[in-house]
Amino acid sequence: MVSLVLGQLRRRPAAFAGLAAALLLAIATVTLFGSLFAADLATPEAVRRTAAGPGVMVIAGAFGEIAVLVAFFVVVNALGFALRQQHRELALLRTVAATPRQTRRLVRGQVVATTLLVAVPGWALGAVAARRFLAALQQRGMAAPDARVPGTPVPMLVALGAALLLGLAASAVAARRISRIAPAAALTASATEQARTGVPRLLVGAGVLVGGGLLLRLSATRPADQVDRAGQAALLGSLVLLVAVALTGPFAARLLAGVLGLPLRALAPGAGWLADANLRGYARRLSSAVVPVAMLVGLSGTMSIMTFTAEHAAAAASSASSAVSATSATSATDVWLRQAELGMLVCFATVSVVNTLVAVTADRRREFALLRLVGATRPQLLRMLSAEAVLTTAVGVLLGAVVAGAASAAFSTAVTGSAVPSVPVATCGWIVAGAAALTVPGILATGRWAVGGPAAELVGGGRD
Incomplete structure (x- = not known):
């Protein structure tokens, strides 16, 4: 299964470019707002009260919930097209006795591999964005002047876990059609539209x-x-x-x-x-x-x-x-x-x-x-x-x-x-x-x- 996953990624890198970009943005966004949460938690309560506005944690939560919903929407869409690009290969696998469960495992493996490939650049982008966003909030008096983004890896790990959950949920949606229909029908469906x-x-x-x-x-x-x-x-x-x-x-x-x-x-x-x-x-x-x-x-x-x-x-x-x-x-x-x-x-x-x-x-x-x-x-x-x-x-x-x-x-x-x-x-x-x-x-x-x-x-x- 691992060789099949990596083989498809090497053979069709362009098909997974959109999925990689969507997962990169998802990891960077969750790292950004997770780092802001960590910065707010690491700031003493007395210092935190000196800031005006709703607070860093409230801002991060409001931004984060919208970002996760949009990220899921975009990841499902990108994964759907990655599957469409390899619909014929998946259909052929079904005709040579691959089970629906194995097909779904292959898709999940592709999502996990793509997520791991973009994790490090996503973390780096999110960490840089967190520091700049916090500095911008401090300039506007919405964050305490002494607040700092801590060096803890917890936001990065949370971002990776969230991206994996998003990707796996998206794979369950995107792979549903090709894994449920009969093998012969899967091959026919690869060239037709419902x-x-x-x-x-x-x-x-x-x-x-x-x-x-x-x-x-x-x-x-x-x-x-x-x-x-x-x-x-x-x-x-x-x-x-x-x-x-x-x-x-x-x-x-x-x-x-x-x-x-x-x-x-x-x-x-x-x-x-x-x-x-x-x-x-x-x-x-x-x-x-x-x-x-x-x-x-x-x-x-x-x-x-x-x-x-x-x-x-x-x-x-x-x-x-x-x-x-x-x-x-x-x-x-x-x-x-x-x-x-x-x-x-x-x-x-x-x-x-x-x-x-x-x-x-x-x-x-x-x-x-x-x-x-x-x-x-x-x-x-x-x-x-x-x-x-x-x-x-x-x-x-x-x-x-x-x-x-x-x-x-x-x-x-x-x-x-x-x-x-x-x-x-x-x-x-x-x-x-x-x-x-x-x-x-x-x-x-x-x-x-x-x-x-x-x-x-x-x-x-x-x-x-």
């Missing part, structure tokens, strides 16, 4: 959607003196809604692609029609591409709109009591904390977007080779990919905007009493531009490589 989204998945997605709605309702009903809790509930609600989008993604993506594809067909009758047909025909693949874009736009939009809404409420406050509560949520330190949290979430989302788009596009080499054999030229395929990239970006941005709109509306209700938040148009424009800058070049750059190579050999399966 036509419809299963009813159980839609029901689970609907349940998660209800849970996200309840969190947003909790956010909207927070009193005026609990604005921070309203913001945390709204952010958690947006994460849960994004999980619901991931679960119901194939259905929602096919529906939106059908609507948004109409103008694309009119503007580009050839490439637009083929791109629209491809995206709607392979809804699961489309969902895999648009969900990370939706996560990037949804999380960034939610944080930006919530911050702008709180600042606008503070500026417009007329009574002393409302001014105090609004100022509590819009002080320079709190805004900086939100920006730091947003930067952390954007790092995870960016890794997920880039990894997903590269993997999805690279996985279509045989499809492109078949199109070339029936007469399509490379420029025509690149035009089709350009149209697909635009439509993928539009669907992802729209789904993310819906999530951000719902979460920020709940937060606005708690802060201002109105469900209409204050929207920073310029910032939201930059978020959309950033999503497009990641999506379109990522698809086209990978597409230029994917449409190359000998078409006949690729279709015949002689080369990956």
Whole structure:
């Protein structure tokens, strides 16, 4: 089993690059906040009281719980694509008598090996980030001046254990399909896509959607003196809604692609029609591409709109009591904390977007080779990919905007009493531009490589 695990890692290092990056970020993040916990515990109580704000431990806990949820989301996504890249090999192992349990053990071994490979750089990155973050908190008076990050290895060990738990939980989710179906069906499934989204998945997605709605309702009903809790509930609600989008993604993506594809067909009758047909025909693949874009736009939009809404409420406050509560949520330190949290979430989302788009596009080499054999030229395929990239970006941005709109509306209700938040148009424009800058070049750059190579050999399966 060990030789199989290491052999796959050596043979397909690019397939595990996204998983390695996600696990690296997870280890670095948990090391960062674990080190802050250790620094707070090592600081005497009398010294700790000299700091303003909620305290280092509260900040680390609030950041950490969001980071772990996002890390799990990203690791599951990255591992799913690592398995997709080796779906054929896993299917062949099933046909030569490998049991489902052995298949799952192989996947778990790959996760453990990848985690151990990135552990040391993850620890180093987290330790450096912890010292800089603590220094930034001290500059803003939110941490005691004498607080120091201790040299204990406990945060690093906790980070490694947390990353292993995340990876193993993700492997249980990602390896479920290939390990449960019959061996012959596994080999067939490696070259096909399930036509419809299963009813159980839609029901689970609907349940998660209800849970996200309840969190947003909790956010909207927070009193005026609990604005921070309203913001945390709204952010958690947006994460849960994004999980619901991931679960119901194939259905929602096919529906939106059908609507948004109409103008694309009119503007580009050839490439637009083929791109629209491809995206709607392979809804699961489309969902895999648009969900990370939706996560990037949804999380960034939610944080930006919530911050702008709180600042606008503070500026417009007329009574002393409302001014105090609004100022509590819009002080320079709190805004900086939100920006730091947003930067952390954007790092995870960016890794997920880039990894997903590269993997999805690279996985279509045989499809492109078949199109070339029936007469399509490379420029025509690149035009089709350009149209697909635009439509993928539009669907992802729209789904993310819906999530951000719902979460920020709940937060606005708690802060201002109105469900209409204050929207920073310029910032939201930059978020959309950033999503497009990641999506379109990522698809086209990978597409230029994917449409190359000998078409006949690729279709015949002689080369990956």
